[in-house]
Amino acid sequence: MAGGRAGVADLRGPGFLKSDELKRALAAEARALGFDSIGVTAPGAIPEAAKHFREFLAVGAHGDMDWLAQNPQRRADPRGLWPEVRSVIMLGVNYGPDEDPLIILKERERGAISVYAKGDDYHDVIKKRLKALARWLVAATPCEVKIFVDTAAVMEKPLAQAASLGWQGKHTNLVSREFGSWLFLGAIFTTLDLPRDEPEIDHCGSCHACLDICPTAAFPAPYKLDARRCISYLTIENKGPIPHEFRKGIGNRIYGCDDCLAVCPWNKFAQQGREAKLAAREELRAPTLAELSRLDDAAFRGRFSKSPVKRIGRDRFIRNVLIAIGNSGEGALAAEAERLLFDASPLVRGAAVWALAQLVGRDRFDALATKAMAVESDASVRAEWAAATKPS
Structure with missing residues (x-):
């Protein structure tokens, strides 16, 4: 071969x-x-x-x-x-899936994986x-x-x-x-000339549930996708900081997004004959953001062995986790973001700044800014601090 x-x-x-x-x-x-x-x-x-x-x-x-x-x-x-x-x-x-993938979106202290x-x-x-x-x-x-x-x-x-x-x-x-x-x-x-099958026709009709549910308005029109606005693109393909305009819409989605797929009315047939080898791992069904935020590179690789998540690398993944932490509304998770202000990755540090800005009061945030900015040399991270400390 x-x-x-x-x-x-x-x-x-x-x-x-x-x-x-x-x-x-x-x-x-x-x-x-x-x-x-x-x-x-x-x-x-x-x-x-x-x-x-x-x-x-x-x-x-x-x-x-x-x-x-x-x-x-x-x-x-x-x-x-x-x-x-x-x-x-x-x-x-x-x-x-063997469960509704939209349910976990309400559990804001947990991460939603596609x-x-x-x-x-x-x-x-x-x-x-x-x-x-x-x-x-x-x-x-x-x-x-x-x-x-x-x-x-x-x-x-x-x-x-x-x-x-x-x-x-x-x-x-x-x-x-x-x-x-x-x-x-x-x-x-x-190279064989095999008998052809007839093309399938469109059965969507007037339904537009998949368009309406998109959290970041990634569909400019039916049958058209702007990947730059898609959460799957933003959390997987995008290598840099996630644009500010989409961060709130991401919610607790830390790898991909299933919303437009999950609301499709034709899914009522989808669970028939599901192959066991494609079943979800228990540890990836609803992991807590706190545990995920503590993964170093070795732990990340071990956790996501054989998983497509592994391909984006630890830093991009923790970036996503921090956006979810910022959207969680859970003050207890601020400690996880604060610890990551001094991570080796600028991508992680920048996301930690944004997460803290959502979770802690102004006095605490300003004190952290003073401490972190004294040693921060990366321009992108300094820009995150500047954006977060502007008067609202």
């Missing part, structure tokens, strides 16, 4: 199955491996997706995710990524299944394949809609009539 990057592999092998029989056998094997949805589409099935993607980039809605803007033409058509592809097999894994990140990293889980399915396919009939799990220039959601798995809802995520807004996606590109 060869491939240039994680989630992509080249496979070749002899075989003897064909056409409709092969597709039916493929679907059966996929479900045996733990996939909940499967469909096939043509590589040229999403011409409109390229136009929407270019519009998204043109207004800068991708924020600092510069990798999205690299070689956008390769995303427009799978053949730009691999000219030999003749069929795209799209696969979905249901990760519907549903998809409460278990093992889905990239690793799904990649293993895709590799197993790809091996089966090349053993069944002569072909070449490449697999992708959210790691390359593949427009998974439009392709999934073209392959009948669901449709892109007004929140821009895929919605399934069977699993609601909770599907992980993976893709297998192949």
Whole structure:
């Protein structure tokens, strides 16, 4: 097995199955491996997706995710990524939660972690299944394949809609009539010419619950997302301080945001057949902000081993925890923020300043400012102190 990057592999092998029989056998094997949805589409099935993607980039809605803007033409058509592809097999894994992910938002002393990140990293889980399915396919009939799990220039959601798995809802995520807004996606590109599935149509109707619930107004219009305002982007992709205008809206969300997904009416079907390996770890369901704020780098890595949370690093994570502490209204948590005023990371120190400004009185805050500013050399942290000490 060869491939240039994680989630992509080249496979070749002899075989003897064909056409409709092969597709039916493929679907059966996929479900045996733990996939909940499967469909096939043509590589040229999403011409409109390229136009929407270019519009998204043109207004800068991708924020600092510069990798999205690299070689956008390769995303427009799978053949730009691999000219030999003749069929795209799209696969979905249901990760519907076993509890309402919005309930924890009322427990302000605890941190809310996005549903998809409460278990093992889905990239690793799904990649293993895709590799197993790809091996089966090349053993069944002569072909070449490449697999992708959210790691390359593949427009998974439009392709999934073209392959009948669901449709892109007004929140821009895929919605399934069977699993609601909770599907992980993976893709297998192949040189085989497999029978196509009919594209799914939009079933959102007049519903706009996902747009209305967004705490930071990240949807300028239905089916359009400004990632720069999205809490998932702000707490995960954003590497610097979180802009002041969004801090209150973040609440106690410390990694991602599920609001627009969780209110989707189609979620009533989402918990059927949920795979145990994607279940939440107990220690990540509702951790306290106090315990999380005390994590050093080693403890952070241990706590989030095999979790996608680990990829953002300790400093960005503690930044998020401190924003949640500032929003908690819990004066007892001020001590945690005060301790972090002298953390080694400027990103953490700056967030601690803001958190304390929300929790302690003016006299106490001014005393802390005097002490901290005497040794603070980072311009961004000094700017946080300046902004927090301005007369209201």
